Amino acid sequence: MRLLYFAWVKEKTGVAAEEVELPPSVTTVGELMDWLKTRGPEFADAFARTDVVRAAIDQTHVRHDARLAGAYEIAFFPPVTGG
Amino acid sequence: MIRVQEEDFDLGAEVALLKEGRTDIGAIVAFLGTVRDRGGAVEEMTLEHYPAMTEAELARIEAEANARWPLQASLIIHRYGTLKPGDNIVLVATASEHRDAAFAAAEFLIDYLKTGAPFWKRESGPEGHRWVEADARDEGAYARWKTTKDAAE
Numbered sequence: 450m451r452l453l454y455f456a457w458v459k460e461k462t463g464v465a466a467e468e469v470e471l472p473p474s475v476t477t478v479g480e481l482m483d484w485l486k487t488r489g490p491e492f493a494d495a496f497a498r499t500d501v502v503r504a505a506i507d508q509t510h511v512r513h514d515a516r517l518a519g520a521y522e523i524a525f526f527p528p529v530t531g532g
Numbered sequence: 533m534i535r536v537q538e539e540d541f542d543l544g545a546e547v548a549l550l551k552e553g554r555t556d557i558g559a560i561v562a563f564l565g566t567v568r569d570r571g572g573a574v575e576e577m578t579l580e581h582y583p584a585m586t587e588a589e590l591a592r593i594e595a596e597a598n599a600r601w602p603l604q605a606s607l608i609i610h611r612y613g614t615l616k617p618g619d620n621i622v623l624v625a626t627a628s629e630h631r632d633a634a635f636a637a638a639e640f641l642i643d644y645l646k647t648g649a650p651f652w653k654r655e656s657g658p659e660g661h662r663w664v665e666a667d668a669r670d671e672g673a674y675a676r677w678k679t680t681k682d683a684a685e
Contacts, residue, residue, distance in 0.1 A: 532610075
């Protein structure tokens, strides 16, 4: 699965994009964030407040309870500030 | 029409293009968003985006506006990259027979864009840099259209 990070989520993780193999127990966006937190201090910091991190599955906004089955690309980012 | 680009655009030229060869348009509303320096605190603004998602999201927003109002044309241009105070960031333009639809649709487009389009602003100034935080008022402006739609259903 491809993971993308944007804005301060990217700054904190130090990673823009990566391919990961997820454990079978990780089935939702929320569970994925909890798993990411365990990957080191940078990730723990980036996902310390999961309530403010937004997610998209295959370029569509999703809630944290969205299921990952069939997903190709998951993106994590702060609330958007364009316009 | 949707354009996501690094280069600047010209409001007059874009509006001229929107109505070129058209005699059925009675009203055009254009919203231009620009970089402000917040009293000298901002020297530079960098806009990051999620290219694969940005165009899809803007197209979805534009289709939604066209489903709600009788628009004859619409245009969204959003820039990314490094900008200076005074620079153009975004243009939303709507054309319709009468002004009501054009005004409402333009406001809807910018409200939806601000809460949905995957852009992030980073300001740099004498005090360093910071990511701009989402403004709760933008969520409120967005929610207002939800209510209008729900009430109509």
